[in-house]
Structures are given as structure tokens and as C-alpha cells.
Amino acid sequence: MAYRIVTTNTDVPRLRLLRRLGLPWDENGAFSSAVSPGLDLDTLRWMILEGCPAEWAEAKIKAEGRLQSGDVRAAAVLAWIEEEQAAAA
Numbered sequence: 001m002a003y004r005i006v007t008t009n010t011d012v013p014r015l016r017l018l019r020r021l022g023l024p025w026d027e028n029g030a031f032s033s034a035v036s037p038g039l040d041l042d043t044l045r046w047m048i049l050e051g052c053p054a055e056w057a058e059a060k061i062k063a064e065g066r067l068q069s070g071d072v073r074a075a076a077v078l079a080w081i082e083e084e085q086a087a088a089a
Helices: 002-008 012-020 028-034 041-049 056-068 074-089
Strands: none
Touching: 002 012, 012 041, 012 074, 028 041, 028 074, 041 074, 056 074
């Protein structure tokens, strides 16, 4: 739950602190929760590299929502998610 709170608030420093402290990733939506509020692509990639479980289908829906709301960074996030989702299939 802690990761969902910091990602929802786009609090990248606290996100990285939780990892340094060794807090395990939330199994229920930490990654897709991070996509929704607008975390940048580098941070999302970092989360995956750090072992965060990805719910690619849910993350894609969240990225599409960002794109529809006018988030200029969402197109790159969506493209990356689609690539990762295809690779995971």
C-alpha cells in the first residue's frame, strides 16, 4: 500500500527511499497506480528494473486515460507499455 500512496502523489524521492529501505513491492497494482497520475517514463522503467510486478493490461488502460486527458508524456509511456506487454506475451 505504501508504494501506491507515493506513486499516486508522484513522490519519486519517497518511492526510491522505500526501495532503498527494502520494502517489498505491493502485489496489487503498484505499477498501474504509478502510470495513472503521470509518473515519467524513466521512473516507470526504473520500477520494472527494480522488480515491481507489472499488470500490463491495466497499465495500458491507465496510460490511454492519461493520453486522452492531454498528458503530453503519455504517448511515450503508452508506446513503451505496449512494447513491454507484447514482449511479455
